[in-house]
Amino acid sequence: MNIGILGTGHYLPTNVVTNNDLEKIVDTNDEWIRTRTGIKERRLATEEVDTSDMAFHAALGALEEANLAAEDIDLILVATVTPNTSFPSVACIIQDQLGAKNAAAMDVSAACAGFMYGLITAKQFIDTGAYKHVLVVGAEKLSKITDWSDRTTCVLFGDGAGAAVVGEVGEGKGILSFELGANGAGAKELYLNHDDHIIMNGREVYKFAVRQMPDSTVNVIEQLGLSRDDVDYLVPHQANIRIMEAARERLGISEDKMAKSIEKFGNNSSASIPMALSEAVKEGKIKDNDLIVLVGFGGGLTWGAVALRWGK
Numbered sequence: 001m002n003i004g005i006l007g008t009g010h011y012l013p014t015n016v017v018t019n020n021d022l023e024k025i026v027d028t029n030d031e032w033i034r035t036r037t038g039i040k041e042r043r044l045a046t047e048e049v050d051t052s053d054m055a056f057h058a059a060l061g062a063l064e065e066a067n068l069a070a071e072d073i074d075l076i077l078v079a080t081v082t083p084n085t086s087f088p089s090v091a092c093i094i095q096d097q098l099g100a101k102n103a104a105a106m107d108v109s110a111a112c113a114g115f116m117y118g119l120i121t122a123k124q125f126i127d128t129g130a131y132k133h134v135l136v137v138g139a140e141k142l143s144k145i146t147d148w149s150d151r152t153t154c155v156l157f158g159d160g161a162g163a164a165v166v167g168e169v170g171e172g173k174g175i176l177s178f179e180l181g182a183n184g185a186g187a188k189e190l191y192l193n194h195d196d197h198i199i200m201n202g203r204e205v206y207k208f209a210v211r212q213m214p215d216s217t218v219n220v221i222e223q224l225g226l227s228r229d230d231v232d233y234l235v236p237h238q239a240n241i242r243i244m245e246a247a248r249e250r251l252g253i254s255e256d257k258m259a260k261s262i263e264k265f266g267n268n269s270s271a272s273i274p275m276a277l278s279e280a281v282k283e284g285k286i287k288d289n290d291l292i293v294l295v296g297f298g299g300g301l302t303w304g305a306v307a308l309r310w311g312k
Ligand code: UT7
Pocket: 027, 028, 029, 032, 033, 036, 037, 112, 151, 152, 153, 155, 202, 203, 205, 206, 209, 239, 240, 267, 269, 297, 298, 299
């Protein structure tokens, strides 16, 4: 069976916070943030908007693009490190809001690689014939776990959500190969502390990511016996433009073939890949039959990549 993405959606909070705004709260500057990370601004959700609200709106968009009703969904998987509360899951909250009464629901915890883990989990349920349609969402309100006095992390993150409906697609299309991985020995480099704040050893995570993201990108293409320049579009986790460029350069593809939403949205953890993907689809940057690679990494440490032929 060929299993792929039937529709995508994303949600962005309206509140824009620029690098200059951050200069007023921590000792930083626009030039440092832009040159070290590629970020110019990010969106932050207001007090009354929680992770599930953003997930819900992204899911509605994906259902609409897939031309499916909420009742058609058999399983909801929400990748998040910022659930409204530890339970019930964000997936259960949006199951009710959407009216997806036939869907099982659970959250997936794999940090910034969460959407990749969700996507591949969805594929397994469909491959076995157990389910037909799985809704996979990446949603994060990172602003609620950001230490706003720590300049080494607070300039990096933003809020938002992205979603995809996964199901059967036509011959030759859909997910062609994947790679998932984890290294729990690296847990200490990126985690949530007892005060509910993100703690990150930026240099160590950078060293890991700048090797892993290009490796995984190339691995999923080589599994197919294809050449790197067969890739039409790359959607990497939007963590740092320098890490993203390392993956793009290893593939040897031109700049216009890589999603670059980091400038406007910062790092949205599990939401960054589906947000960038949905935006690229809406902007017409991804066309039918394009070979695309999604690749991410994050706390855990975790990583994942998928090569897929776009289209229904
Ligand atoms: O999705 C989660 C995965 N996380 C990541 O992908 C993060 C991976 N790491 C990175 O992206 C980079 O390591 C950072 C962007 C976090 C930092 O960039 P860097 O080039 O590795 O900088 P650094 O940590 O080596 O720090 C260089 C200098 C330091 O000052 P000294 O020690 O050289 O005097 C920092 O104190 O920059 C200083 N610095 C800042 N200066 C202005 C750190 N943060 C800031 C800041 N503004 N916000």
